[in-house]
Amino acid sequence: MSLGHTMGLFTRPDQEWEAIRNDSESLSRIYIGHIFLLALVPALAGFYGTTQVGWQVGDGQIIRLTTASALQLCGLFYAAMLVGIYILGRFIDFFAATYGVQEDNPRGVVLAAYTATPIFLLGVIAAYPNIWINMLVGLVAVSYAVYLLYEGLPILMKIPEDRGFMFASSVLTVGLVMLVALFAISVVIWSAGVGPVYVS
DSSP, X not given: OGGGGTTHHHHOHHHHHHHHHHHOOOHHXXXXXXXXXXXXXXXXXXXXXXXXXXXXXXXXXXXXXXXXXXXXXXXXXXXXXXXXXXXXXXXXXXHHGGGTOOOSSOOHHHHHHHHTHHHHXXXXXXXXXXXXXXXXXXXXXXXXXXXXXXXXXXXXXXXXXXXXXXXXXXHXXXXXXXXXXXXXXXXXXXXXXXXXXXXX
């Protein structure tokens, strides 16, 4: 039923977070039914966009990646999303006791996965790699993901809204730190020879 919650997060987020809470999804179920599938959207779109459409800087020529290079980079990106959701979810579980969450069943990965839903879905724009359009759509996706985080955390964790706001702010901070760390790791990987290879 994981994908069944996807549309509800856009049309009626409050009720959908309640439904997600009542589902009590296991880690394997949330990965198989939601994360594995939706994380493919930006990865496949990025592969298509960088190999078939290409991008242009100013009035220069259209730049594309080789199939092998794009496959390698999109595969790494897909793996980074899967691992990133898990790590963020474990941070959420770690912080839970600090904010008075009294749950036997950890829900951090569930919160991280459903919060990332807009980023996964709107990642389809990577099929058309125009920097300005991608930045605009990316901003909309991240903004809605932040909204889902602040709206859903108190409901999912069953804590008062004021504590939920502070908790969500802590999660957001961790997410930003993880993003910076991902950029740093990308630089290291590129310098190790796994950078993009362009079609000549």
